[in-house]
Amino acid sequence: MRKTLSIVIVMNLVFSFAFGLNAFAADDMAESGATPDAHVTEQVLQPSGEIISELTKAAPEMDSSKLKQHQVKAFENLKSASTASKMQKGLIAAPQSISSTATAATYTYTGYIQQESTSSYLYPIYVQPGSILQVQMDSPASAQLDYDLYLYEFDMSTGELNPNPIDYSIYGTYLNNYENGSGTLAENVGTRNSTAGSKAYLIEAYGAVGGSINDPFYLTVSTSSTYDAYETDENALHAYPFTVATGGSTLASRSINSEVDQDWYTITVPESRNYDAMHIDLDQASLGNGYKAELYSALSNNRMALTPSENGNVSLGTGTYYLRVYTTNAYSDNNYSLHLQPVLRADKLVITGYNSNGGPNDYPSYAYGRYYRITGNSFTVTGVAATSDNYAVANAEVEVIWENDNWSEGSNNRYRSGKVWTNSSGEFSITLSLPPSTGSISQYLPGAISFTHYYDICGVLARVTDRPSVNDTDIVYHFAYSIYGG
Numbered sequence: 001m002r003k004t005l006s007i008v009i010v011m012n013l014v015f016s017f018a019f020g021l022n023a024f025a026a027d028d029m030a031e032s033g034a035t036p037d038a039h040v041t042e043q044v045l046q047p048s049g050e051i052i053s054e055l056t057k058a059a060p061e062m063d064s065s066k067l068k069q070h071q072v073k074a075f076e077n078l079k080s081a082s083t084a085s086k087m088q089k090g091l092i093a094a095p096q097s098i099s100s101t102a103t104a105a106t107y108t109y110t111g112y113i114q115q116e117s118t119s120s121y122l123y124p125i126y127v128q129p130g131s132i133l134q135v136q137m138d139s140p141a142s143a144q145l146d147y148d149l150y151l152y153e154f155d156m157s158t159g160e161l162n163p164n165p166i167d168y169s170i171y172g173t174y175l176n177n178y179e180n181g182s183g184t185l186a187e188n189v190g191t192r193n194s195t196a197g198s199k200a201y202l203i204e205a206y207g208a209v210g211g212s213i214n215d216p217f218y219l220t221v222s223t224s225s226t227y228d229a230y231e232t233d234e235n236a237l238h239a240y241p242f243t244v245a246t247g248g249s250t251l252a253s254r255s256i257n258s259e260v261d262q263d264w265y266t267i268t269v270p271e272s273r274n275y276d277a278m279h280i281d282l283d284q285a286s287l288g289n290g291y292k293a294e295l296y297s298a299l300s301n302n303r304m305a306l307t308p309s310e311n312g313n314v315s316l317g318t319g320t321y322y323l324r325v326y327t328t329n330a331y332s333d334n335n336y337s338l339h340l341q342p343v344l345r346a347d348k349l350v351i352t353g354y355n356s357n358g359g360p361n362d363y364p365s366y367a368y369g370r371y372y373r374i375t376g377n378s379f380t381v382t383g384v385a386a387t388s389d390n391y392a393v394a395n396a397e398v399e400v401i402w403e404n405d406n407w408s409e410g411s412n413n414r415y416r417s418g419k420v421w422t423n424s425s426g427e428f429s430i431t432l433s434l435p436p437s438t439g440s441i442s443q444y445l446p447g448a449i450s451f452t453h454y455y456d457i458c459g460v461l462a463r464v465t466d467r468p469s470v471n472d473t474d475i476v477y478h479f480a481y482s483i484y485g486g
Helices: 002-023 065-069 084-090 284-288
Strands: 050-052 097-100 104-111 119-127 132-138 146-153 167-169 176-178 181-183 187-192 199-209 217-224 249-256 263-269 275-282 291-298 304-306 313-315 319-327 332-344 348-355 372-374 378-386 397-403 415-421 427-433 441-445 451-464 467-484
Touching: 119 132, 119 217, 132 146, 132 199, 146 187, 167 187, 176 304, 199 217, 249 263, 249 319, 275 291, 284 332, 319 332, 348 451, 378 397, 378 451, 378 467, 397 427, 415 427
Parallel strands: 050 249, 348 467, 372 467
Antiparallel strands: 097 104, 104 217, 119 199, 132 187, 132 217, 146 167, 146 199, 176 181, 249 332, 263 319, 275 313, 275 332, 291 304, 291 319, 348 378, 378 427, 397 415, 397 451, 441 451, 451 467
């Protein structure tokens, strides 16, 4: 730090001597009444936020090649079954747990896929008119296994199974670190019965890679009559594009209507961005219910890698990301509030002014040029941090360093520094307590009343702490004393 600052001072001094030596003025600017050459306030833009009022699905960007290679086997006609119990032979197992509320009924089953390229089925699942079906499969936490989930519907007029899935979840296996341990992202599918009568569905758990007689998967099935207008979007293939404004975007028109409800959004981060991280949070009531908002990146074979979060901030690069909202505990028909706020990157930092005992406008023209003059031992530096496109950057840590080379290294007086966080307008203000000026330079100021001023030339460096290349430097005078008639 010290070598860097010393070099900065030397370079500024060279500049000053080259262009300022001839700017010698006989009188102090403050004494002559001329307008001081003070810093001009940097005008930055205040980023504005927006409320997301409408969502529109876009074509999925994920790989669907696994779907083309998969084909469900033929099934018995739904109408030819003599009893409902005969049709229940396809159940994976008796339900291990059952839960229900006024709006959602949920069943959980345990099953096994013993060999690769084989399936387990659950049918028929009946859904009432106007209700939705949501299904989640929690696969074994094994890198050697890759299970997929498919949803089919029966033709209620003929009883035949439509062999084309109406929804599917085909993530590749990728073990993420969750709060409850290591695991791959759950496979989820869903549909809404928009007909006037009940409909029957079939669920297929398929062993795309591997099988196990010891490691079970868990299938949770939920039906609900209350849900938001954008259901169903149970996996990343159905993600809604989410545009994030410079000042942040908020969505408050969605709810989590069952314990397996998954809401998905996609975010595209352009190369020409002014941020490298995103702050993601939910309202306090939703957090109290156990809601989570997680960001994923899609790797090859649709492997979904959880992006680590620290204090709600996730680091981002150029590309497409997938955001899911779900619950780990309770759920509610009340809408949650999802807020995404770009953590703007400070690409520019400007010193906008100074203050000391002589006030903010003390800019004399000494022989080395016109610079601010510190009077006394209290020195305040103000400035602003902004993006490359001039938006104010809040919550950026800024460090200000003052150096006086006339003090020796061992004196503990050569440097003073301080750190502060920018406010919502990107502004910072740091006050340093300085040692006395050594009065190393003397300058005779002739006139009707003559004075000799004694002062030091000092350097000032303001920089963004985690991006030290983003900085501003300047020269200031530190006044020691004056002698009448010198």
